[in-house]
Amino acid sequence: MITEIDAADMLTLSAAARLDKGMPSNRQIASAKLYASEMLARVTDAAVQVHEGMGLMDDLPLERFWRDARVERIWDRTSEIQHHIISRDLLRPLGA
Numbered sequence: 001m002i003t004e005i006d007a008a009d010m011l012t013l014s015a016a017a018r019l020d021k022g023m024p025s026n027r028q029i030a031s032a033k034l035y036a037s038e039m040l041a042r043v044t045d046a047a048v049q050v051h052e053g054m055g056l057m058d059d060l061p062l063e064r065f066w067r068d069a070r071v072e073r074i075w076d077r078t079s080e081i082q083h084h085i086i087s088r089d090l091l092r093p094l095g096a
């Protein structure tokens with residue numbers, strides 16, 4: 001789980017660094033958003049699983065994290081739209 005969180009941090013920092021330098025960064029931003037929001041779903045789901053039934057009780061904050069994670073794949077462009085941005089960036093220079 002921490003490896004995936006670290007990977008999302010690295011993608012985000014890498015995209016931000018490109019943006020700061022004024023380099024083209026649409027694909028890198030889309031990759032960071034796609035990976036981080038999908039990773040959040042996996043990690044919060046695993047956290048609920050580790051805590052078994054308690055993970056779904058409101059004594060712990062995990063069920064709220066799990067529910068909140070869902071919207072990240074929808075707002076600020078959905079995962080499907082991030083896929084479009086990434087594939088367009090890769091394929092358009094090839095004439096697609």
Ligand SMILES: Cc1cc2nc3c(=O)[nH]c(=O)nc-3n(C[C@H](O)[C@H](O)[C@H](O)COP(=O)(O)OP(=O)(O)OC[C@H]3O[C@@H](n4cnc5c(N)ncnc54)[C@H](O)[C@@H]3O)c2cc1C
Pocket residue numbers: 071074075076077078079080081084
């Ligand atoms: C809680 C919440 C808060 C929000 N807050 C804001 C806000 O503050 N500001 C703001 O501007 N917006 C906000 N939104 C809107 C949000 O950004 C949109 O819901 C999101 O961008 C998806 O657009 P849509 O709902 O029109 O879905 P649609 O574009 O109608 O998409 C419906 C489904 O079809 C898929 N889809 C659409 N087009 C394609 C395609 N070409 N190929 C493959 N799949 C496709 C989508 O991925 C999605 O799964 C919020 C949404 C939610 C749920």
